Amino acid sequence: MKASGTNDLRAFVAVAEQGSFSKAAERLGLSPSSLSQIIRALEERLGVRLLQRTTRSVALTEAGERLLLRIRPALDELDAALRDVGHFRDRPAGLVRVRCLRLAFRTYVERILAAFHDAYPEITLDILVDDAIVDLVAGGFDVGFTLGEVLEKDMVGVKLGAEIRQIAVAAPSYISRHGRPATPKDLHGHNCIRWRWPGRSLPYNWEFFSNGTWVEVEVDGSLIVSEQQMAIDAAVEGIGIAFWVEHAVQPLIDEGKLVPLLQDHSAPFPGLYLCYPRQRQMAPALRAFIDFVKASAVTP
Incomplete structure (x- = not known):
């Protein structure tokens, strides 16, 4: 039984609820006779009967109903306070809620899960993998992985690895049929495999760096997908041109399944960041996860 000094009240709540x-x-975890003695002693101390007992049932008296109404939320709050204090235990334990872009999950999180579990078996990671850009705090998350360009100003941001860049790619079979675009504007004459950013109604406009400035190209094509890997798979099949992070498609380029396009018009931009709200006191479980990610992060 929890919280020494409140055992009799917890016993009363248990009987009332059951x-x-x-x-x-x-x-x-008591015997019925021991529990009966605890309740009887509580009633004697208070000078009122809390429970009406029969051979078949137990019911609350009016005094019992009023006591239950007052002490149940108080005991819940006490348990919450004790859990908070438990954060200061030497061995980190508890729940860490993580929101993660798919790219960040595959690059930095997926590969450390087994090692993190071995190091901190008492920490539970609740991970949501989603490419939508949301308010981390409003969503109830402790930590997130996002792009540097959308990092919120009131967040602590930890850069993970180097800058990244996106490039256009197509299969050799597509290029043999339709040729290569020479400039980003030439994409208007090609079948581009588009991606819709979660939470947005229109497909993402491809971004290039030309003549010293960033430009957006509103491409067109016969396929729109909700997940970038689907676009890459379609490009490998020769359906059209895809646009994605260079290090993610480099293995397919090395295998000859994809050909890079418009590289002179592709520039690096701030890469992935680990982010979390500023706070005076951080739960040990959250600190353990952040430190583990930082120590494991390498350039993609």
Whole structure:
């Protein structure tokens, strides 16, 4: 039983909620006779009867109903306070809620999960992998992985690895049929495999760096997907031109399945960041996860 000094009150709540001394005793790990003695001593101390007992049932008196109404939220708050104090244990434990872009999950998180679990078996990671850009705090997350260009100003940002760049790619079979675009504007004459950023109604405009400035190209094509890997797979099949992070498609380029395009018009931009709200006191479980990611992060 939790919180020494409140055992009799917790025993009363258990009986009231279970409606049975035997069931409450099983829940509390006590014998029914011991539980009955605890309740009897509480009633004697308070000078009122809290429970009406029969051979078949247990019911609350008016005084019991009023006491239950007042102490149940108080005991819940006490348990929450004790859990908070538990954050200061030497061995980190608890729940860490993580929101992660797919690219960040594959690059930095997926490969450390086994090692992190071995190092901190008492920490539970609740990971949502999603490419939507959302408010981390409003979503109830402790830590996130996002792009540097959309990093919120009030967040602590930890850069992971080097800058990244996106490039256009197509299969040799597509190029043999339709040729190569020489400039970003030439993409208007090609079948481009588009990607819709989650939470947005229109497909993402491809971004290039030309004549010293960033430009957006509103491409067109016969296929729109919700996940970048789907676009890359379609490009390998010769359906059209895809646009994605260079290090993610480099293995397919090395294998000859894809050919890079418009590289002179592709420039690096801030890469992936680990981010979390500024806070005076950080839970050990969250600190352990952040430190583990930082120590494991390498340039893609």
